[in-house]
Amino acid sequence: MNKKTAMSERTKQDLKNAFLELYANKGRLNITVSELTKKAGCNRSTFYNYYDDLNGMLDEIENSVIEQVQINLQNVFSGGIPNDMSVTFPFILSVFEEYGNTLYILFGENGDEAFRQRLRKIVKNFFREIFKNRVSAEKLEYILTFITSAGLGLIEHWYETDKQYSTEDFLKLSHELITSGLFGTILETEQKILI
Numbered sequence: 001m002n003k004k005t006a007m008s009e010r011t012k013q014d015l016k017n018a019f020l021e022l023y024a025n026k027g028r029l030n031i032t033v034s035e036l037t038k039k040a041g042c043n044r045s046t047f048y049n050y051y052d053d054l055n056g057m058l059d060e061i062e063n064s065v066i067e068q069v070q071i072n073l074q075n076v077f078s079g080g081i082p083n084d085m086s087v088t089f090p091f092i093l094s095v096f097e098e099y100g101n102t103l104y105i106l107f108g109e110n111g112d113e114a115f116r117q118r119l120r121k122i123v124k125n126f127f128r129e130i131f132k133n134r135v136s137a138e139k140l141e142y143i144l145t146f147i148t149s150a151g152l153g154l155i156e157h158w159y160e161t162d163k164q165y166s167t168e169d170f171l172k173l174s175h176e177l178i179t180s181g182l183f184g185t186i187l188e189t190e191q192k193i194l195i
Contacts, residue, residue, distance in 0.1 A: 012050050014040045019057055020105050027110035028058060062106065062115050065099050066122060073126050081130060092174075096167050104159045107152075116156075120148045150177070 018040035022031045031054060037047050051057045072095050096103070106115050124144045131140055151174070158170050165173065 011040075011042060011046060015042070015047060015050065016057065016061060019054070020061070020102060023058070024105040024108055024110060028054065028112065058112075061102060062112075062118070065102055065106065066119060068095055068099060069119065070122065070126070073123070077126075077130055093167065093171055096171065100167060103155065104163075107156050107159045109160075116152060120152055123151070124148050 015036065018036055019031065022036060022039060033044055033047055033054065036054070037044050040047075051060075072092065076092075105111065124147075127144055127147055128140065131143065135143065154170075154174055154177070158165065163170070
């Protein structure tokens with residue numbers, strides 16, 4: 001990467017960072033290009049070198065998150081459902097390490113419900129392909145609704161509670177719930193307390 005390209009990428013990232021900070025506090029509709037460029041330390045023409053408008057910037061941010069989620073799902077489930085679900089942990093952790101702050105903002109109180117629905121649909125469609133020959137079509141829709149609602153609900157709750165658990169602990173709990181189920185996780189926790 002040459003020096004000019006590196007500066008260009010850094011400027012673009014500065015714009016995204018400033019946008020996400022404003023978005024977290026104000027929501028998309030209350031941000032102006034002038035406010036954004038001032039916060040990012042550049043001028044309006046610089047913004048328009050990269051984006052047509054603020055919605056285009058938000059789309060790019062959301063698309064990069066969704067693309068990474070899709071890549072990680074492919075990596076984990078490329079050979080079907082793994083016998084040992086612990087292999088999913090590093091892939092999911094990598095999404096949270098790279099996009100954790102962005103997810104926090106996109107799932108926050110000023111986040112876009114359309115993004116959450118889009119992500120839910122993508123995850124549902126992915127798992128529909130994985131599970132389609134294992135259960136009836138009717139039952140599959142319930143399973144997919146459970147997976148996406150529970151999984152994204154956990155993420156939303158974690159962010160709403162200011163990430164009480166570390167990323168690793170949160171992912172371990174999520175993994176326990178997926179592999180052991182609700183009651184298995186409760187019983188396992190009770191047994192640890194009694195020991």
